[in-house]
Amino acid sequence: MKHSIYVCVLFAFWCLVQADKPADYYNLLNIPRDATVQEIRKAFKNLALKMHPDKNKEDPEAEQKFIKIAKAYDVLKDPTTRKQYDLYGDEEFKNQKNKYHSYTYYRDHFGIYDDDPLITTLSKNDYEINVLDQSQVWFVNFYSPRCHHCHEMAPMWRKLATELEGIVRIAAVNCEEDYALCYQLSIDAYPSLLYYEKDSHLYDGEKYRGPKTLEALKNYVLSKVNVHIEEIDPDKWNQLKNKEWVIFFCSTVHAKCPDKGTIKEVAASLEGLLPVGIIRNIRLCEDILKNDKWYSTYSVVFWQIIDGTSKSHLIEYGDSKQILNQILNILPHPPSLDENQFQDLRTKLRLGTEKPWLICFYLGTARELDLELKRLPSIIPTINIGLIHCGKSSALCSALHITRYPTWAVVKDGGAFEIHQGRDVLHEIAAFARDSTKSTNLHALSPSDFDHIKDAGTPWYIDWYAPWCPPCKKLTPELRRASQHFEPDTVQFGMIDCTLHNSFCSKQGINSYPSMILYNNSVTRRFSGPPNEAEIVAFIQDVIKPVVVNIDDDSFGQLANKPVDELWIVNYFAPWCRACHLMELEYRNFAKSVTEFKEIIVAKVNCETYWEICNNQHITGYPTVRLYPMGSKGLSSVAIYNGERKAPAFKQWALSFIPSKVETLDEHKFIRAVIDETNLPLLVDFYAPWCVFCVHFEPQFRTVAQHLDGKVKSGKIDCESNRLFCGNQGVTAYPTVRLYLAPDKYFTLDQQDTKSIINQVTELLGSRENAHDEL
Ligand SMILES: *[C@@H]1O[C@H](CO)[C@@H](O)[C@H](O)[C@H]1NC(C)=O
Secondary structure, eight states, X not given: OHHHHHHHHHHHHHHHHHHHSTTOHHHHHTOOTTOOHHHHHHHHXXXXXXXXXXXXXXXXXXXXXXXXXXXXHHHHHSHHHHHHHHHHTTGGGTTOOOOOOOHHIIIIISOSSTTOTTEEEOOTTTHHHHHTOTTOOEEEEEEOTTOHHHHHHHHHXXXXXXXXXXXXXXXXXXXXXXXXXXXXXXXXXXXXXXXXXXXXXXXXXXXXXXXXXXXXXXXXXXXXXXXXXXXEOHHHHHHHTTSOEEEEEOSTTOTTOOOHHHHHHHHHHTTTTOOEEEEOOHHHHHHHTTTOTTGGGOOEEEEEEETTEEEEEEEOOOOHHHHHHHHHHHSOOOOEEOHHHHHHHHHHHHHTOSOOEEEEEESSOGGGGHHHHHHHHHHOTTSEEEEEETTTTHHHHHHTTOOSSSEEEEEOTTSOEEEOOSOSXXXXXXXXXXXXXXXXXXXXXXXXXXHHHHHHSSOEEEEEEOTTOHHHHHHHHHHHXXXXXXXXXXXXXXXXXXXXXXXXXXXXXXXXXXXXXXXXTTEEEEOOSOOSHHHHHHHHHHHHSOSSEEEOHHHHHHHHTOOTTOEEEEEEEOTTOHHHHHHHHHHHHHHHHTTTOTTEEEEEEETTTTHHHHHHTTOOSSSEEEEEOTTSOTTSSOEEOOSOSSHHHXXXXXXXXXXXXXXXXOHHXXXXXXXXXXXXXXXXXXXXXXXXXXXXHHHHHHHHHHHHBTTBEEEEEETTTTHHHHHHXXXXXXXXXXXXXXXXXXXXXOOSOHHHHHHHHHHHHHHHHHHHHHO
């Protein structure tokens, strides 16, 4: 007892601390920090009706109070201002003037559909991402709360949403609040109804022009829905009877065969889960149901296969929803897990003795999730699916920071836990489960996890995000893919939800979402490129092993004392110099292109920071690129670059200073090399000095030769000086690259790029070895 009072006092203190902050907008509206726009609107409407000054005439402060919540609503409903508020508080909005509407406006006109669970209210911020979905059909009602017809139509629109649930997503746009969107889509009358097929474009919505009755609207949608219903005859049945089916018996004795619309609704709702067929042949009906003497009074059967044996379930006649519910009830439910089972499966995943799990954390009844839950196993067969009731396992749910219901999350191989941030729509959940279980190196983290990590000594790449922020959502799949490029002992990946851990994030200096930072003991590096897989991977690789060495006072010592077998190329630059910026990427690409050449070290000096180094070297202009060649120690000899500031030109220049692995051949040397088998296999570049492409190709060929050094010898032949010989060899184009395995056995290679040549050679050598083995 004492214990709980203590907690309660603590909690009250926390409440006080929170309430003491001036006007936290989330508290004012009494919503969680990760509330959806829908929830924000609903919360505001409720408050507006309670707190409106017209209703609170005796309270002299009513107007001030109301203005506060109206302002909170204004700021939070728009993702841009909401983000500003999350990051910087209300400074920005302090002096903003707020108007408000009359009480009747909030009562009658403020969003007709906000309280309808089956009708999604869309706004300009989320319209595209929803309606342009590849796997959903949408029917959208553009209305104005001031239009009388729109109000009249509302009950029917709700009924349509109920009847077509699972077949089409029913939505609404309030043109009073989102005028720009309605204008953009040329909505010229209220209500206007737009129908979007799966995977369509913004302007592909088809305007519905038929009568606005429930029957007509339903028929319209069903006429558009494209589902296959198999006509089953006795021959086909022989092939099909080993699969699960929902079968409609529609022979002449089946008076209760549902109408076409109902069959189509059932089929559309079950799409991807169970196929639907119709049997019209009386004999076949009798045959199939010979054990059920009531077969002629039933006309719907769920043909289930359990362990290879069929079982027929007679389904009571009803409308499509009733039929569907009976079928779903028969399908097995995913198992419910308790806290121990959860810990147990996580342990097994850590040990690698378990398939990954997709878990739905919920409150209330799981029934609302039936369709999603029961469809999932067919879509993601390699992932276990389970349920956790957060009322019963509240300690677990709070430890995992589950704050909204349902929340979908996965536990991956290795035990990493990740929460789904997208919408609770079947295909999104399935895609999340598939992608995220593959990214075993990406974890959802809490502040205490983060504190552990920082001292654990292994590098972590952390994404600080807010679940509602659109760029964050786009980033997540990229981050998942990026995480798959690295082993956990090189770098691990984490995500921290800054709406849950708001103050922690600001304490860590996070000032925008998403922020990605690489933590490696005391060293932190912030990612600042375009947030996609390739850039993230390149960023981390560059931190692990920079392609361009950043010279500071220490590493300059290394250069000043460089041994004779190293070649250094140094870019002396200044951060403010435009030509330096233009060159930066080329220089980096150059550095990447010479990684094969271990003797080459590419570096740069920031002359603003290390001005003494640059002064001592008498650098007078930026950028200055200098080369300290092999064969000389330290800075004793220098070459200065004055060519084109492009990667291939840098490379050609640099390579001209190091001995080549490519031997220069002529006819006689070639013949000797090929006949003397110790020089085989031999890779040969036939070129002409006047061929521009050959000149560009040369450094690439050197890279190949360098890479393959020890496996093959490499040479080049100038076909201008050895014209007759090249002609005799059948070389007709320059450059031509051949791999000689024997004097009379060669392969002409495709010379797209260094990688492809290396691959071809490796493959040819491999196949030769296998051939030897067979001998
Ligand atoms: C982390 O730091 C160590 C030691 O400085 C370094 O060897 C390693 O490459 C770094 N890893 C990453 C991912 O930054």
